[in-house]
Amino acid sequence: MSQHLCDHDHSHDTTTINVDARLKAAEALCAASGERLTAPRLRTYELILGNNGPMKAYDVIDRFHPEGAAKPPTVYRALSFLEQMGLIHRIESLNAFVACATPANADHHHPHTAAFLLCDCCGQSEEIATLSLADIEHQAQHLGFEVKHITVEAKGRCKACR
Amino acid sequence: MSQHLCDHDHSHDTTTINVDARLKAAEALCAASGERLTAPRLRTYELILGNNGPMKAYDVIDRFHPEGAAKPPTVYRALSFLEQMGLIHRIESLNAFVACATPANADHHHPHTAAFLLCDCCGQSEEIATLSLADIEHQAQHLGFEVKHITVEAKGRCKACR
DNA sequence: CAAATCCTCGTTACAATATAACATTAACTC
DNA sequence: GAGTTAATGTTATATTGTAACGAGGATTTG
Ligand SMILES: [Zn+2]
Ligand SMILES: [Zn+2]
Ligand SMILES: [Zn+2]
Ligand SMILES: [Zn+2]
Numbered sequence A, B: 001m002s003q004h005l006c007d008h009d010h011s012h013d014t015t016t017i018n019v020d021a022r023l024k025a026a027e028a029l030c031a032a033s034g035e036r037l038t039a040p041r042l043r044t045y046e047l048i049l050g051n052n053g054p055m056k057a058y059d060v061i062d063r064f065h066p067e068g069a070a071k072p073p074t075v076y077r078a079l080s081f082l083e084q085m086g087l088i089h090r091i092e093s094l095n096a097f098v099a100c101a102t103p104a105n106a107d108h109h110h111p112h113t114a115a116f117l118l119c120d121c122c123g124q125s126e127e128i129a130t131l132s133l134a135d136i137e138h139q140a141q142h143l144g145f146e147v148k149h150i151t152v153e154a155k156g157r158c159k160a161c162r
Numbered sequence C: 001c002a003a004a005t006c007c008t009c010g011t012t013a014c015a016a017t018a019t020a021a022c023a024t025t026a027a028c029t030c
Numbered sequence D: 001g002a003g004t005t006a007a008t009g010t011t012a013t014a015t016t017g018t019a020a021c022g023a024g025g026a027t028t029t030g
Helices: A020-031 A039-050 A057-063 A072-083 A131-145 B018-034 B039-050 B057-063 B071-082 B133-143
Strands: A089-090 A096-099 A115-119 A125-128 A146-157 B089-090 B096-099 B117-118 B125-128 B148-156
Touching: A020 A039, A039 A057, A039 A072, A039 A096, A057 A072, A057 A096, A072 A096, A089 A115, A115 A131, A115 A146, A125 A131, A131 B148, A146 B133, B018 B039, B018 B071, B039 B057, B039 B071, B039 B096, B057 B071, B057 B096, B071 B089, B071 B096, B089 B117, B117 B133, B125 B133, B133 B148
Parallel strands: A115 B148, A146 B117
Antiparallel strands: A089 A096, A115 A125, A146 B148, B089 B096, B117 B125
Protein backbone atom coordinates (compact mmCIF):
# COMPACT_ATOMS: atom_id res chain seq x y z
CA MET A 1 0.00 0.00 0.00
CA SER A 2 2.94 2.36 0.35
CA GLN A 3 2.99 4.89 -2.37
CA HIS A 4 6.78 5.38 -2.37
CA LEU A 5 6.47 8.98 -3.48
CA CYS A 6 9.23 9.95 -1.12
CA ASP A 7 12.51 8.74 0.24
CA HIS A 8 11.80 8.62 3.95
CA ASP A 9 10.89 5.39 5.64
CA HIS A 10 7.31 4.34 6.21
CA SER A 11 7.81 2.28 9.33
CA HIS A 12 4.90 4.19 10.86
CA ASP A 13 2.57 2.55 8.35
CA THR A 14 1.39 -0.12 10.69
CA THR A 15 -2.04 -0.73 12.01
CA THR A 16 -2.80 -3.10 14.84
CA ILE A 17 -6.18 -4.72 14.49
CA ASN A 18 -7.22 -7.78 16.41
CA VAL A 19 -8.35 -9.65 13.35
CA ASP A 20 -9.82 -12.67 15.11
CA ALA A 21 -11.91 -10.52 17.41
CA ARG A 22 -13.20 -8.54 14.44
CA LEU A 23 -14.11 -11.68 12.56
CA LYS A 24 -15.99 -13.04 15.56
CA ALA A 25 -17.83 -9.77 16.00
CA ALA A 26 -18.75 -9.85 12.33
CA GLU A 27 -20.10 -13.37 12.68
CA ALA A 28 -22.25 -12.22 15.57
CA LEU A 29 -23.42 -9.15 13.68
CA CYS A 30 -24.46 -11.19 10.67
CA ALA A 31 -26.16 -13.81 12.77
CA ALA A 32 -28.11 -11.10 14.56
CA SER A 33 -29.06 -9.52 11.24
CA GLY A 34 -30.10 -12.76 9.59
CA GLU A 35 -27.29 -12.46 7.06
CA ARG A 36 -24.78 -15.11 6.16
CA LEU A 37 -21.07 -14.46 6.57
CA THR A 38 -20.11 -16.98 3.91
CA ALA A 39 -16.62 -18.16 3.07
CA PRO A 40 -15.85 -15.60 0.35
CA ARG A 41 -17.20 -12.79 2.52
CA LEU A 42 -15.20 -13.91 5.51
CA ARG A 43 -12.04 -14.31 3.48
CA THR A 44 -12.44 -10.89 1.91
CA TYR A 45 -12.99 -9.25 5.28
CA GLU A 46 -10.03 -11.11 6.74
CA LEU A 47 -7.74 -9.83 4.00
CA ILE A 48 -8.92 -6.26 4.39
CA LEU A 49 -8.54 -6.41 8.15
CA GLY A 50 -5.03 -7.76 7.77
CA ASN A 51 -3.94 -5.20 5.23
CA ASN A 52 -1.97 -2.20 6.24
CA GLY A 53 -4.20 0.60 4.98
CA PRO A 54 -6.83 0.74 2.25
CA MET A 55 -6.74 -2.29 -0.01
CA LYS A 56 -7.48 -2.46 -3.72
CA ALA A 57 -10.07 -4.93 -4.98
CA TYR A 58 -7.51 -6.60 -7.20
CA ASP A 59 -5.14 -7.06 -4.29
CA VAL A 60 -7.92 -8.95 -2.54
CA ILE A 61 -8.49 -10.91 -5.73
CA ASP A 62 -4.80 -11.77 -6.05
CA ARG A 63 -4.39 -12.91 -2.45
CA PHE A 64 -7.72 -14.64 -2.09
CA HIS A 65 -6.50 -18.20 -2.53
CA PRO A 66 -3.11 -19.51 -1.40
CA GLU A 67 -2.62 -21.02 -4.83
CA GLY A 68 -4.11 -18.50 -7.20
CA ALA A 69 -6.38 -15.53 -7.70
CA ALA A 70 -10.12 -15.35 -7.19
CA LYS A 71 -12.52 -14.36 -9.93
CA PRO A 72 -13.38 -10.65 -9.78
CA PRO A 73 -17.14 -11.05 -9.26
CA THR A 74 -16.53 -13.20 -6.20
CA VAL A 75 -14.63 -10.43 -4.52
CA TYR A 76 -16.70 -7.50 -5.76
CA ARG A 77 -19.82 -9.17 -4.43
CA ALA A 78 -18.22 -9.76 -1.07
CA LEU A 79 -17.05 -6.16 -0.94
CA SER A 80 -20.56 -4.91 -1.62
CA PHE A 81 -21.92 -7.09 1.11
CA LEU A 82 -19.34 -6.01 3.66
CA GLU A 83 -19.93 -2.38 2.82
CA GLN A 84 -23.69 -2.76 3.25
CA MET A 85 -23.12 -4.39 6.61
CA GLY A 86 -21.00 -1.44 7.69
CA LEU A 87 -17.91 -3.59 8.15
CA ILE A 88 -15.84 -1.82 5.52
CA HIS A 89 -15.87 1.51 3.75
CA ARG A 90 -15.11 2.24 0.14
CA ILE A 91 -12.65 5.05 -0.43
CA GLU A 92 -13.91 6.63 -3.64
CA SER A 93 -10.87 8.71 -4.35
CA LEU A 94 -8.58 5.68 -4.15
CA ASN A 95 -10.81 2.96 -5.54
CA ALA A 96 -9.98 1.02 -2.41
CA PHE A 97 -11.54 -0.47 0.67
CA VAL A 98 -10.72 -0.22 4.34
CA ALA A 99 -12.13 -1.86 7.44
CA CYS A 100 -14.43 0.37 9.43
CA ALA A 101 -12.73 1.60 12.58
CA THR A 102 -15.94 1.37 14.59
CA PRO A 103 -18.02 -1.38 13.01
CA ALA A 104 -21.45 -2.35 14.19
CA ASN A 105 -21.68 -5.45 16.29
CA ALA A 106 -24.49 -7.71 17.39
CA ASP A 107 -25.36 -5.47 20.33
CA HIS A 108 -24.75 -2.08 18.92
CA HIS A 109 -25.62 -1.17 15.36
CA HIS A 110 -23.67 1.79 14.29
CA PRO A 111 -24.23 3.05 10.77
CA HIS A 112 -22.40 6.30 10.22
CA THR A 113 -20.98 8.76 7.77
CA ALA A 114 -17.27 8.16 7.83
CA ALA A 115 -14.62 10.71 7.03
CA PHE A 116 -11.08 9.82 6.10
CA LEU A 117 -7.68 11.42 6.19
CA LEU A 118 -5.65 9.83 3.41
CA CYS A 119 -1.90 10.28 3.22
CA ASP A 120 -0.59 10.86 -0.30
CA CYS A 121 2.75 9.55 0.69
CA CYS A 122 2.53 6.45 2.86
CA GLY A 123 -1.01 5.54 1.85
CA GLN A 124 -2.26 5.29 5.41
CA SER A 125 -5.84 6.19 6.18
CA GLU A 126 -7.35 7.48 9.37
CA GLU A 127 -11.06 7.21 9.91
CA ILE A 128 -12.30 10.15 11.92
CA ALA A 129 -15.68 10.86 13.39
CA THR A 130 -16.77 14.26 12.29
CA LEU A 131 -19.91 16.21 11.79
CA SER A 132 -18.44 19.37 10.37
CA LEU A 133 -15.84 20.21 7.83
CA ALA A 134 -14.24 22.55 10.33
CA ASP A 135 -13.89 19.42 12.46
CA ILE A 136 -11.85 17.84 9.73
CA GLU A 137 -9.39 20.69 9.88
CA HIS A 138 -9.32 20.51 13.64
CA GLN A 139 -8.80 16.79 13.81
CA ALA A 140 -6.28 16.89 11.02
CA GLN A 141 -4.35 19.58 12.83
CA HIS A 142 -4.51 17.60 16.04
CA LEU A 143 -3.11 14.58 14.21
CA GLY A 144 -0.47 16.60 12.41
CA PHE A 145 -2.09 15.86 9.08
CA GLU A 146 -1.75 18.49 6.37
CA VAL A 147 -4.93 18.61 4.26
CA LYS A 148 -4.50 19.41 0.58
CA HIS A 149 -7.87 18.56 -0.88
CA ILE A 150 -11.25 17.57 0.50
CA THR A 151 -13.84 15.56 -1.41
CA VAL A 152 -17.44 15.93 -0.26
CA GLU A 153 -20.14 14.11 -2.20
CA ALA A 154 -23.68 13.46 -1.05
CA LYS A 155 -25.67 10.90 -2.98
CA GLY A 156 -29.43 10.67 -2.91
CA ARG A 157 -32.55 11.81 -4.70
CA CYS A 158 -33.26 15.26 -5.99
CA LYS A 159 -36.60 16.94 -5.46
CA ALA A 160 -37.85 16.13 -8.93
CA CYS A 161 -36.94 12.46 -8.68
CA ARG A 162 -38.42 11.73 -5.28
CA MET B 1 -26.25 11.25 -18.28
CA SER B 2 -29.71 10.17 -17.17
CA GLN B 3 -29.54 7.04 -15.14
CA HIS B 4 -32.99 5.78 -16.13
CA LEU B 5 -33.43 4.02 -12.82
CA CYS B 6 -37.03 5.11 -12.69
CA ASP B 7 -40.04 5.63 -14.90
CA HIS B 8 -40.72 9.31 -14.35
CA ASP B 9 -39.56 11.91 -16.80
CA HIS B 10 -36.33 13.80 -16.36
CA SER B 11 -37.28 17.00 -18.09
CA HIS B 12 -35.90 18.83 -15.07
CA ASP B 13 -32.42 17.62 -16.00
CA THR B 14 -31.44 20.79 -17.77
CA THR B 15 -28.74 23.21 -16.91
CA THR B 16 -28.35 26.59 -18.50
CA ILE B 17 -24.76 27.68 -18.78
CA ASN B 18 -23.59 30.49 -21.00
CA VAL B 19 -20.88 28.44 -22.62
CA ASP B 20 -19.32 31.22 -24.65
CA ALA B 21 -19.01 33.48 -21.65
CA ARG B 22 -17.39 30.68 -19.66
CA LEU B 23 -14.93 29.96 -22.39
CA LYS B 24 -13.98 33.63 -22.62
CA ALA B 25 -13.55 33.81 -18.85
CA ALA B 26 -11.37 30.73 -18.98
CA GLU B 27 -9.22 32.32 -21.67
CA ALA B 28 -8.79 35.36 -19.49
CA LEU B 29 -8.00 33.28 -16.43
CA CYS B 30 -5.34 31.30 -18.23
CA ALA B 31 -3.82 34.38 -19.78
CA ALA B 32 -3.65 35.99 -16.36
CA SER B 33 -2.06 32.86 -14.91
CA GLY B 34 0.47 32.42 -17.68
CA GLU B 35 -1.13 29.13 -18.71
CA ARG B 36 -2.17 28.12 -22.20
CA LEU B 37 -5.75 27.22 -22.95
CA THR B 38 -4.81 25.07 -25.91
CA ALA B 39 -7.18 23.49 -28.41
CA PRO B 40 -7.64 20.15 -26.63
CA ARG B 41 -8.14 21.91 -23.31
CA LEU B 42 -10.63 24.33 -24.79
CA ARG B 43 -12.53 21.57 -26.57
CA THR B 44 -12.68 19.45 -23.43
CA TYR B 45 -13.95 22.35 -21.36
CA GLU B 46 -16.50 23.22 -24.03
CA LEU B 47 -17.88 19.68 -24.01
CA ILE B 48 -18.14 19.57 -20.24
CA LEU B 49 -19.80 22.97 -20.12
CA GLY B 50 -22.31 21.85 -22.73
CA ASN B 51 -23.12 18.57 -21.05
CA ASN B 52 -26.18 18.19 -18.93
CA GLY B 53 -24.64 17.08 -15.65
CA PRO B 54 -21.37 15.34 -14.82
CA MET B 55 -19.66 13.94 -17.89
CA LYS B 56 -17.58 10.78 -18.16
CA ALA B 57 -14.09 11.01 -19.61
CA TYR B 58 -14.98 8.56 -22.34
CA ASP B 59 -17.97 10.63 -23.35
CA VAL B 60 -15.58 13.53 -23.85
CA ILE B 61 -13.29 11.22 -25.79
CA ASP B 62 -16.12 10.00 -28.01
CA ARG B 63 -17.45 13.46 -28.83
CA PHE B 64 -14.13 15.21 -29.11
CA HIS B 65 -13.91 15.26 -32.89
CA PRO B 66 -16.88 15.59 -35.25
CA GLU B 67 -15.56 12.63 -37.20
CA GLY B 68 -14.18 10.31 -34.55
CA ALA B 69 -12.95 9.83 -31.03
CA ALA B 70 -9.92 11.40 -29.41
CA LYS B 71 -7.14 9.37 -27.86
CA PRO B 72 -7.59 8.89 -24.12
CA PRO B 73 -4.38 10.62 -23.01
CA THR B 74 -5.35 13.77 -24.90
CA VAL B 75 -8.51 14.09 -22.88
CA TYR B 76 -7.18 12.90 -19.55
CA ARG B 77 -4.40 15.44 -19.75
CA ALA B 78 -6.86 18.20 -20.55
CA LEU B 79 -9.08 17.13 -17.66
CA SER B 80 -6.15 17.29 -15.25
CA PHE B 81 -5.28 20.74 -16.45
CA LEU B 82 -8.83 22.04 -16.16
CA GLU B 83 -9.14 20.60 -12.70
CA GLN B 84 -5.91 22.25 -11.57
CA MET B 85 -7.13 25.55 -12.92
CA GLY B 86 -10.32 25.20 -10.90
CA LEU B 87 -12.50 25.18 -14.00
CA ILE B 88 -13.90 21.70 -13.44
CA HIS B 89 -14.27 19.30 -10.55
CA ARG B 90 -13.82 15.57 -10.56
CA ILE B 91 -16.65 13.63 -8.95
CA GLU B 92 -14.84 10.70 -7.38
CA SER B 93 -17.89 8.62 -6.67
CA LEU B 94 -19.02 8.81 -10.29
CA ASN B 95 -15.71 8.84 -12.13
CA ALA B 96 -17.00 11.93 -13.88
CA PHE B 97 -16.28 15.60 -14.33
CA VAL B 98 -18.43 18.68 -14.02
CA ALA B 99 -17.85 22.35 -14.66
CA CYS B 100 -17.28 24.37 -11.53
CA ALA B 101 -20.32 26.46 -10.69
CA THR B 102 -18.19 29.36 -9.48
CA PRO B 103 -14.92 29.19 -11.40
CA ALA B 104 -12.07 31.56 -10.85
CA ASN B 105 -11.66 34.30 -13.41
CA ALA B 106 -8.92 36.71 -14.32
CA ASP B 107 -9.96 39.17 -11.63
CA HIS B 108 -11.01 36.88 -8.88
CA HIS B 109 -9.21 33.67 -8.11
CA HIS B 110 -11.44 31.39 -6.22
CA PRO B 111 -10.05 28.01 -5.24
CA HIS B 112 -12.47 26.20 -2.99
CA THR B 113 -13.58 22.91 -1.52
CA ALA B 114 -16.64 21.96 -3.46
CA ALA B 115 -19.46 19.81 -2.19
CA PHE B 116 -21.94 18.05 -4.45
CA LEU B 117 -25.44 16.72 -4.22
CA LEU B 118 -25.68 13.89 -6.74
CA CYS B 119 -29.02 12.46 -7.75
CA ASP B 120 -29.03 8.66 -8.08
CA CYS B 121 -31.91 8.86 -10.42
CA CYS B 122 -31.56 11.64 -12.98
CA GLY B 123 -27.80 12.02 -12.58
CA GLN B 124 -27.96 15.74 -11.98
CA SER B 125 -25.40 17.35 -9.73
CA GLU B 126 -25.68 20.45 -7.63
CA GLU B 127 -22.53 22.18 -6.44
CA ILE B 128 -23.12 23.72 -3.06
CA ALA B 129 -20.93 25.98 -0.98
CA THR B 130 -20.63 24.52 2.44
CA LEU B 131 -18.31 24.59 5.36
CA SER B 132 -20.05 22.10 7.57
CA LEU B 133 -21.65 18.74 7.13
CA ALA B 134 -24.71 20.02 8.93
CA ASP B 135 -24.82 22.60 6.15
CA ILE B 136 -25.09 19.81 3.64
CA GLU B 137 -28.19 18.52 5.35
CA HIS B 138 -29.61 22.03 5.56
CA GLN B 139 -28.97 22.87 1.95
CA ALA B 140 -30.17 19.49 0.80
CA GLN B 141 -33.36 19.95 2.76
CA HIS B 142 -33.80 23.40 1.31
CA LEU B 143 -33.40 21.97 -2.18
CA GLY B 144 -35.68 19.02 -1.50
CA PHE B 145 -32.78 16.63 -1.92
CA GLU B 146 -32.88 13.42 0.11
CA VAL B 147 -29.35 12.43 1.18
CA LYS B 148 -28.61 8.73 1.36
CA HIS B 149 -24.86 8.62 1.69
CA ILE B 150 -22.11 11.17 2.18
CA THR B 151 -18.51 10.67 1.12
CA VAL B 152 -15.88 12.76 2.91
CA GLU B 153 -12.24 12.23 2.04
CA ALA B 154 -9.39 14.55 2.88
CA LYS B 155 -6.12 13.98 1.04
CA GLY B 156 -2.82 15.27 2.21
CA ARG B 157 0.24 14.34 4.25
CA CYS B 158 0.27 12.58 7.56
CA LYS B 159 2.47 13.70 10.42
CA ALA B 160 5.10 11.07 9.78
CA CYS B 161 5.37 11.87 6.08
CA ARG B 162 5.62 15.61 6.34
C1' DC C 1 -40.07 -35.28 2.98
C1' DA C 2 -40.37 -33.18 -1.64
C1' DA C 3 -41.08 -29.20 -4.30
C1' DA C 4 -40.59 -24.61 -4.85
C1' DT C 5 -38.12 -20.53 -3.90
C1' DC C 6 -34.48 -17.60 -3.01
C1' DC C 7 -29.90 -16.42 -2.15
C1' DT C 8 -25.21 -17.06 -3.08
C1' DC C 9 -21.61 -18.54 -5.76
C1' DG C 10 -18.64 -20.14 -9.95
C1' DT C 11 -17.46 -19.08 -14.48
C1' DT C 12 -16.90 -16.83 -18.84
C1' DA C 13 -16.57 -13.06 -21.16
C1' DC C 14 -16.28 -8.30 -21.64
C1' DA C 15 -16.92 -3.22 -20.57
C1' DA C 16 -15.22 0.92 -18.65
C1' DT C 17 -11.59 3.66 -16.74
C1' DA C 18 -6.87 5.22 -16.77
C1' DT C 19 -1.76 5.45 -17.57
C1' DA C 20 3.21 4.36 -19.31
C1' DA C 21 6.38 5.27 -22.65
C1' DC C 22 8.23 7.51 -26.33
C1' DA C 23 8.17 10.19 -30.68
C1' DT C 24 6.75 14.73 -32.46
C1' DT C 25 5.43 19.36 -32.60
C1' DA C 26 4.81 23.95 -30.95
C1' DA C 27 6.20 27.74 -28.05
C1' DC C 28 9.38 30.33 -25.57
C1' DT C 29 14.32 32.00 -24.45
C1' DC C 30 18.49 33.62 -25.46
C1' DG D 1 17.95 30.22 -35.27
C1' DA D 2 19.74 26.95 -31.82
C1' DG D 3 18.56 25.28 -27.37
C1' DT D 4 15.10 24.41 -24.06
C1' DT D 5 10.68 23.47 -22.25
C1' DA D 6 5.79 22.46 -22.52
C1' DA D 7 2.27 20.27 -24.75
C1' DT D 8 0.57 16.99 -27.86
C1' DG D 9 0.21 12.66 -30.79
C1' DT D 10 0.51 7.75 -30.81
C1' DT D 11 0.74 3.01 -29.51
C1' DA D 12 0.12 -0.10 -26.35
C1' DT D 13 -1.25 -1.76 -22.04
C1' DA D 14 -2.72 -1.56 -17.16
C1' DT D 15 -6.40 -1.17 -13.90
C1' DT D 16 -11.05 -1.33 -12.33
C1' DG D 17 -15.61 -3.18 -12.61
C1' DT D 18 -19.99 -5.83 -14.56
C1' DA D 19 -23.30 -8.59 -17.42
C1' DA D 20 -25.11 -12.90 -18.02
C1' DC D 21 -26.16 -17.47 -16.95
C1' DG D 22 -26.00 -21.82 -14.83
C1' DA D 23 -25.11 -24.70 -10.52
C1' DG D 24 -25.44 -25.42 -5.63
C1' DG D 25 -27.15 -24.97 -1.22
C1' DA D 26 -30.27 -23.01 2.31
C1' DT D 27 -35.05 -21.95 3.62
C1' DT D 28 -39.80 -22.07 3.16
C1' DT D 29 -44.02 -24.29 2.02
C1' DG D 30 -47.25 -27.83 1.34
ZN1 LIG E 1 -16.64 3.44 9.89
ZN1 LIG F 1 2.04 9.28 5.50
ZN1 LIG G 1 -16.49 24.76 -7.82
ZN1 LIG H 1 -33.00 13.57 -9.88
